[in-house]
Structures are given as C-alpha cells and as structure tokens.
Amino acid sequence: MALIEAIEITKTYRLGEIEVNALSSVSLAIEKGEFIAIMGPSGSGKSTFMNILGCLDRPTSGRYMLEGIDVARMERDELATIRNKKIGFVFQGFNLLSRTSALENVELPMLYDGVAAKERRQYAAEALATVGLGGRERHHPNQLSGGQQQRVAIARAMVNKAPIILADEPTGNLDTKTSEEIMELFVRLNGESHITVILVTHERDIAEYSKRRIYFRDGVVVSDESAGGHRA
Secondary structure: OOOEEEEEEEEEEEEOOEEEEEEEEEEEEEOOOOEEEEEOOOOOOHHHHHHHHOOOOOOOEEEEEEOOEEOOOOOHHHHHHHHHHHEEEEEOOOOOOOOOOHHHHHHHHHHHOOOOHHHHHHHHHHHHHHOOOOOOOOOOHHHOOHHHHHHHHHHHHHOOOOOEEEEEOOOOOOOHHHHHHHHHHHHHHHHHHOOEEEEEOOOHHHHOOOOEEEEEEOOEEEEEEEOOOOOO
16 A cells, blocks of 8 residues: 555636646555655646645545545544644745744644653654754754754654655755755655655755656646665
8 A cells, every 4th residue: 555645636726717727637656665856847736736745735636545544535623633643844944933942843743742741852852863953952943054944844844753754845945065964864864764755846956866756747747757766
C-alpha cells in the first residue's frame, strides 16, 4: 500500500462566470521514504497539489488516500488532526513566532496534541539537536540567521514524528551555501529517519537533491522521473 495515493484528483476554481481547472485528473502514488521534488512553472498546479497533500485544501473531485484512508472528504477537525499527526510543514518564510524561543516554536505541534510540558521540552530539545541547533534553544528568531530559522522550522516539522514533511520552496529566502546545508539536512532526515520528503521548488539545483521529480504543467503531470539517487 502506497503512503500517498492521488486518484483522479481535480481542483476547479470559479472566477466569476469562468471555471479554471488548477488540477485535472491527477493520479500518482508516493511510497514511504521517498524524496520527491514537485516542479513546474507558475500556475502549473504544483502548489494546489501540495495544498491538497497537506490537507490544507480539498479536491473538487477524486480521492486522496493517506496511509489507506480517504482524507479528501474528512471534516475540518479531522483534517486538523491528520495535519498535526501525519504531516510536518516547512515554508519559504519559516513561519516562526517572533516573540517565542526556538524551543517553544518547536513545542507548538505537541502543545496542540496535548503532550505534557516536560515531555514537550525534552522532545523539542532533541529535535533541535538533530538539526544542529543544540544550545540555541532559548534564542528567538531575530537572534538566528535565516538558515538557523529554517532549521528550527524543520525541527518543528519533525518533532511529532510525522511520516511526511512537505516543504514549499524551503530555500527560497536563503543564499546558496545555506540552501545546500538545508537540503543536505533533508537528505539526512530522509536517509536516517526514513521521513518522506516532498518539496515544491522551481530551482533545478535544489531538485537535484531529490530521488524523484514530478513536473506539472497546466494542471496535469507531464513528467515523473526517477533521479536514481541523491546528489553528492
């Protein structure tokens, strides 16, 4: 059974009298432990597809199976639970709380999940150590570099041991050297922890870190390629 299976997913938006198909009958499967780059020009449907995978949006038609469960028609509260337990999110803009320490930012998913304070602090500190930020737990975002802030965001994404990380242009605000460090961190998490990493990017050098590249154009998948391994 695939970790993720999209079956004939269509997403239609209405703009006044006009209907626009952001996705048109997209079908694909993603196995546990894959590292995938989703690519395509602006308006290709890649971000719409990512939002559906992340349970942030619903398809107009079709089925989205996550670990064998059809989540496409779940109620809002059920989707929130799925997002918290099954999916970690990493965004281009980091999305950290500015007046909150790195440790407290990483604790947030566990706070929503009702984990006791002592365990929250322990697991958050362990996650920060995993991404190379041991000793920076009390630093606020404005005391951290962009790369360090993104590491905090990655620690937050993985702290609940979610099997999937969805990363939307995770290096878009970073310089080349820092981008390489962040991508090498994703490679390590994918290899050592078998976390399924799915990232949206328009940068080919970033996509080269993935093992599989899926290209969208005009709401359909036009290419699905195996890369044969991570870039050295």
